[in-house]
Amino acid sequence: MVNTLYTIAAMIGLAALLLAFVRMIIGPGAANRVVALDVMTIVSISLIVFLSAHFGRGIYLDIALVYSLIAFVGVVAMARYLERGL
Amino acid sequence: MITVFIVVLSLVMIAAAVLAVQQKSLLSAVLLAGVISLLASILYLVLAAPDVAMTEAAIGSGLTTIVFLFALNKIRKQGKHD
Amino acid sequence: MELAGAIVTLLGSLFLFLGALGLFRMPDIYNRMQAGTKATTMGTLLFIAGLAMGFHETIGASKVIIIILFVIFTNPLSSHALARAAHKAGIPLAKETVKDDLAADEENEEGAMKGTQEGEEL
Numbered sequence: 001m002v003n004t005l006y007t008i009a010a011m012i013g014l015a016a017l018l019l020a021f022v023r024m025i026i027g028p029g030a031a032n033r034v035v036a037l038d039v040m041t042i043v044s045i046s047l048i049v050f051l052s053a054h055f056g057r058g059i060y061l062d063i064a065l066v067y068s069l070i071a072f073v074g075v076v077a078m079a080r081y082l083e084r085g086l
Numbered sequence: 087m088i089t090v091f092i093v094v095l096s097l098v099m100i101a102a103a104v105l106a107v108q109q110k111s112l113l114s115a116v117l118l119a120g121v122i123s124l125l126a127s128i129l130y131l132v133l134a135a136p137d138v139a140m141t142e143a144a145i146g147s148g149l150t151t152i153v154f155l156f157a158l159n160k161i162r163k164q165g166k167h168d
Numbered sequence: 169m170e171l172a173g174a175i176v177t178l179l180g181s182l183f184l185f186l187g188a189l190g191l192f193r194m195p196d197i198y199n200r201m202q203a204g205t206k207a208t209t210m211g212t213l214l215f216i217a218g219l220a221m222g223f224h225e226t227i228g229a230s231k232v233i234i235i236i237l238f239v240i241f242t243n244p245l246s247s248h249a250l251a252r253a254a255h256k257a258g259i260p261l262a263k264e265t266v267k268d269d270l271a272a273d274e275e276n277e278e279g280a281m282k283g284t285q286e287g288e289e290l
Contacts (some may be wrong), residue, residue: 001171001176002170002171002222005171005174005175005177005178006174006177006219006222007087008178008181009174009177009178009180009181009215009218010087010091010181011087011090012178012181012182012185013181013184013185013215014090014091014094014202015185015188016181016184016185016186016187016188017098018098019185019188019189019191019192020188020191020192020204021098021102021121021282023100023103023188023191023200024102024117024118024121024193025101029111029199029259030111030113030114030117031250031253031254031259032170032197032200033113033114033118034117034250035191035197035200035201035204035250036191036204037104037117037120037121037124038204038205038246038247039187039188039191039204039205039208039221040121040124041124041212042122042186042208042209042239042243043184043208043212044125044127044128045212045216045235045239046180046181046184046211046212046215046216047128048128048131049215049216049227049232050215050219051091051128051131051132052089052227053219053222053223053226053227054228056150056223056226057136057194057226057227058103058226058227058228058231059136060131060136061227061231061232061235062136062140062231063127063131063136063139063140064235065231065234065235065238065270066140066143066144067127067143067147068235068237068238068239069242069243070143070144070147070148071159071242071246072242072243072245073148073152073245074120074147074148074151074152074283075227075249075250076107076151076246076249077151078113078117078151078155078250079220079246079250079253080249080253081113081155081158081159081250082250082253082254082255082256082257083252083253083256084186084256084257
């Protein structure tokens, strides 16, 4: 019962990743793709925490921690690039 | 259920790679390369290699994107001078 | 405790899905950014907190709290920088937009920079 609920939650998260990737495909211009990449990174952090809980290894959480820092730096760099001048 | 993860992430990775090659705009191609690196990191995590996944996250998704953006910025400045 | 964690996780995944749906259906980059940041921040918070409630003996709660703090601090900040950059790069707004305060502010600043002395003192 509980495991079924967790599985359903993970599948809905995977569907959210796919929907954000559809915006990545059709998005007109690079700015829409930057927004889609941001959303995909945030959803991936959730999925990494889910995989860490599913495998029962606490050390996998470090990757989610690294990603939550890397996503911030990358999006700010892309914003500076769009603003004409890195 | 882990099989569903692997299949979906691999298919999205292949689609992102094909789109990154066919893209006209260079910034969009760099972003799609970032998507490939992100999904590869999750796949390494599924395959029980957390150190490789962390390296892929830090280098493939962070450093490579920023270095590509610096290079594109230099190209744009040079094109403005000439 | 496990059932409560599963329900909170399911709620968070619904928030994540609705955020991605808003990213897919909204007409404009600013609306997309608003849907894709606020709902996704809330969804990630609920998803991770529910997992920490359900699996607290295997993955621990301290790192999860650190991840939640990072997401809360960095996600609105990067979205704000991106929205400002998109507005400065001249990406057009949707047709249904009725008010654009940032453009009015930038015009006011440019008018004040040109050296008119009768600006409002604040």
